[in-house]
């Protein structure tokens with residue numbers, strides 16, 4: 001049997017406090033978000049997406065982002081990221097002291113319009129100023145490519161569109177680019193194709209897999225991405241989430257499930273799974289819903 005050579009170490013970016021919580025209907029107090037970020041920091045994540053400086057009319061849940069950033073206890077070695085779609089968002093992110101600014105585009109025109117109210121070409125022009133300011137202030141710059149594997153409005157998204165937007169984002173000076181399955185529709189062969197298209201335009205070391213788990217394929221998709229050399233993955237504690245502009249999409253792949261997979265594969269993450277399980281139980285308890293599969297299994301075993 002042929003076994004692909006997998007990376008020995010991966011970076012897991014915890015996106016639960018942002019992607020995970022942004023779609024919650026119930027208002028989550030800033031103190032709860034702060035406690036969640038602090039628990040995640042304590043688990044040793046190298047990168048936590050903690051906030052989003054977007055219009056509060058568009059995404060009300062993220063309106064407390066400045067308060068959250070001011071309230072968290074920063075762990076040395078953790079990069080704290082926030083979304084910024086324009087200069088207003090950038091200025092707020094800078095004032096809040098983020099380490100990494102995330103611009104977010106799409107490989108689908110229809111999604112770009114629904115999510116950020118402009119075309120792909122217009123978004124790149126808006127991001128140019130944000131990218132330039134990010135670099136000038138010595139911050140890291142990351143870009144997300146939403147709907148790289150399917151769009152809730154347009155359906156299929158050609159890999160040529162993924163390649164094209166990755167090239168445009170590279171030209172802005174991005175340090176990392178996320179290939180996002182916003183609505184969780186991908187299966188492994190689609191992941192190979194999208195990642196291979198992206199790899200033609202951007203170094204594989206800087207590409208990440210951002211998978212939602214709507215159809216239960218996210219762990220298989222992560223494995224497929226590992227096989228083509230991707231070594232950065234995004235996940236949400238307790239599998240929180242969904243996109244406000246992608247109806248029916250469920251949360252990101254659960255961090256506990258991803259860490260369990262990596263442990264089984266002997267791939268280093270530097271993250272304490274037990275502490276992530278605690279964070280997952282905390283936030284799932286607060287929201288009144290079950291945590292992730294691996295998280296619940298580990299918690300149940302502890303209680304046994």
Ligand SMILES: CC(C)(COP(=O)([O-])OP(=O)([O-])OC[C@H]1O[C@@H](n2cnc3c(N)ncnc32)[C@H](O)[C@@H]1OP(=O)([O-])[O-])[C@@H](O)C(=O)NCCC(=O)NCCSC(=O)C[C@@](C)(O)CC(=O)[O-]
Pocket residue numbers: 019022052053054055056057058059083084085086088089090104115116117144145146147180181182183210243244245
């Ligand atoms: C981009 C805009 C602002 C354009 O929205 P617009 O309405 O075209 O913007 P505008 O410039 O005309 O401004 C309208 C109002 O918003 C305000 N405004 C404008 N910008 C900001 C800002 N940064 N922070 C706070 N307020 C802002 C601005 O001041 C003004 O206020 P008013 O004068 O009406 O009182 C809007 O569409 C928006 O905020 N969209 C955000 C959508 C969003 O956050 N989606 C979820 C994140 S993306 C995601 O989850 C996908 C990802 C990354 O996880 C990867 C994946 O899975 O695909």
